[in-house]
Amino acid sequence: MTVTLITxxxxxxxxxxxxxxxxAGHQVWIGARDPDRGQRAADQLGARFVPLDVTDDxxxxxxxxxxxxxxxxxxxxxxxxxxxxxxxxxxxxxxRVYETNVFGPVRVLHAxxxxxxxxxxxxxxxxxxxxxxxxxxxxxxxxxAAFAMVYSSSKAALDMLTVKYAAAFPxxxxxxxxxxxxxxxxxxxxxxxxxxxxxxxxxxxxxxGADGPSGGFFSSSGPVSW
Ligand code: NAP
Numbered sequence: 001m002t003v004t005l006i007t008x009x010x011x012x013x014x015x016x017x018x019x020x021x022x023x024a025g026h027q028v029w030i031g032a033r034d035p036d037r038g039q040r041a042a043d044q045l046g047a048r049f050v051p052l053d054v055t056d057d058x059x060x061x062x063x064x065x066x067x068x069x070x071x072x073x074x075x076x077x078x079x080x081x082x083x084x085x086x087x088x089x090x091x092x093x094x095x096r097v098y099e100t101n102v103f104g105p106v107r108v109l110h111a112x113x114x115x116x117x118x119x120x121x122x123x124x125x126x127x128x129x130x131x132x133x134x135x136x137x138x139x140x141x142x143x144x145a146a147f148a149m150v151y152s153s154s155k156a157a158l159d160m161l162t163v164k165y166a167a168a169f170p171x172x173x174x175x176x177x178x179x180x181x182x183x184x185x186x187x188x189x190x191x192x193x194x195x196x197x198x199x200x201x202x203x204x205x206x207x208x209g210a211d212g213p214s215g216g217f218f219s220s221s222g223p224v225s226w
Pocket of ligand 1: 007008009010011012013014031032033034037052053054055075076077078079100127128129130178179180181182183184185186187191
């Protein structure tokens with residue numbers, strides 16, 4: 001059976017991704033930083049729960065030890081951070097968001113790499129965002145240009161990590177996905193898609209075969225411009 005870990009799986013897109021992957025036959029671990037929320041979500045889904053705070057080295061190392069074997073890693077945990085404009089953005093704003101959205105996936109991948117390398121078909125899905133697209137941000141009149149600088153930049157950094165990891169591990173499928181604007185706590189449920197719609201592309205790339213692409217950035221409608 002395919003063993004899958006989803007970070008930040010206790011709610012939102014992570015929870016829905018877990019639900020869909022369990023339906024597809026995966027054995028899913030829900031990683032969550034809050035034990036009550038994590039255990040409750042796992043019980044609801046028929047998943048297993050592992051305490052996992054992506055900002056904490058010891059927590060991530062303990063989670064890798066506990067999980068023991070892994071085929072699919074979904075780096076889903078993410079935060080929006082404060083919506084500062086460029087002039088008001090400090091290194092502190094950046095550091096807080098990068099700790100979760102950028103250093104988190106690095107920390108988790110580094111700790112789980114030995115497990116993934118023992119898998120016959122290892123897969124990593126980095127949950128990015130269309131807001132991380134530099135091409136979209138640079139387009140004339142783009143609403144992304146000045147808005148959400150910290151968050152957008154963290155997802156652009158995650159995209160670069162995706163390309164670097166894919167090149168470093170040719171036997172692994174490593175892709176970034178954009179779920180699209182989805183109603184979750186992250187955006188106070190202003191998103192226009194349901195979590196079922198948003199999770200679809202995460203599930204698609206979590207279930208990708210060994211002959212599938214690696215080092216790409218995809219939404220449900222196909223490749224996304226970096
Ligand atoms: P959400 O409902 O707020 O869920 C975020 C999840 O991440 C929660 O489970 C949260 O746990 C967890 N998390 C945050 N910090 C963590 C940490 N340090 N360690 C472990 N878990 C942590 O938001 P969402 O919309 O489902 O977001 C999931 C991913 O999709 C994020 O990477 C986000 O950037 C990306 N995304 C979302 C949208 C959208 O429109 N919603 C669009 C593009 C990309 P707690 O419950 O403990 O806070």
